[in-house]
Amino acid sequence: MGLTMEKDYIEYFTNNREEFQESLLNEARNVRGKIEEILLIGNIDLLSNAHKLVMYTIQGKDSELEAFAKIEGVSWASHSLTLAFKLEWVQAIRRTIWKYLQEFNKENHLEVEAEVFFYTEREVNDRIDKFLNGLFLSYSEYKDQLIESQKALVENLSVPIIPITATVCVLPLIGNLDTYRTDTIEEKVLLEICRLRIGTLVIDLSGIAQMETEVIERLMKVIEGANMMGCECVITGLRPEIVRKITSLGLTFESKAETKATLQQALEDYLR
Template structure:
């Protein structure tokens, strides 16, 4: 049988048995079946409709560009809404099994497929499904990595919020836990912002810090030294008693140029209220 004619007749058969196909597919994908409504609500992804679209693209072996675009669309959608990959894999494999079950029914009910046509059909369908899965995972991974990188940059920006209060004075309120990774971000951003904004005084408020390791204290001192090298005075406010005790035990002390105040309000009164 002509390949195009076989593809056409097979699509007609699947369309005529659409409801039975969907029921069979849902029985094959037990875990996904319970999540179909949730996936539709979360990501506006209609798994049933997308399954029919995928099947038509798979049967049309010459629709590679459309199949590639569809896999990209699906990969980005699943990455955007952080949907479970195991559900996607189960769903595609269920589609594969369902297709072959209905091809068998088509062969039994409608027309006998010649052995050569069958092997060509097997190659076409399985290769297309494998191609879709490969492209899906590549697009998912690529978009997810870009999304994580973008989110990390946003978090990094929020974790070191340098706030200008005059053309030459800025505040850096630090909140939460400060570890080595965060101090590395601080160092780069502080030095860059001093150069970009021509900051002359940086008020660093530490009252909101919940935890600070010894290595972090040492790194913080180096950052303060770096700001001094760039012509910026550092003012420290809100030092907690436990941090001060650690500094005393380690023999760490601020240089004479670094001023300290008990609270941020005291520093603002000193530098802003004349």
């Protein structure tokens, strides 16, 4: 349901659209210089969208306002535009709406009753607030989904299982190994052994400079789990400092996996 004088307000705001926009830009000084930039970055027309928000608010189109907020949230999030900037813009729209409602009353010599004023105040501000809430939720949901997809991508890149033959795969590990990453390695290794029917998994550690005790123990469990699924493991590229750490702990790969000096040596053996 729209405002009490919906049709008159729509006509007034439409006829004074250019003046409204200029007044709006004066309210949001930080936004004025960004209008064209945002249009280029995200194809987001701030002034056109401001008019749309005003019309939905005056007409009481709550479902359209809700859908518009979701679209705006995704657009804003997908182009990494800040919520603080958007909040400044919407609050400027709110203030400008009230300025022009006051101008309308003055030009038409209207004495607004208290009941009508408070009804209008509640309807306008509630709809602007609902728009902001919907936009923030949509923005946050999009960002959360983006973070999850990026996390999954990073996890896949951190555990790159590369098929060499129908039954032989290589897992080259590079960088730091921590407990979180070894948990990810264990999960993906076991899934890929089942999915690809891997008979031999060559784990190359030449890109790992050091490993903590807990990481070594978890890597042993990864190998044990692979063995339980009928997959033989071959360890290559062990550095001297890691070997010393393993032996100092009284551990050994011998009963769990074959070891080779280099990945090249292992591949030559399996590709003959």
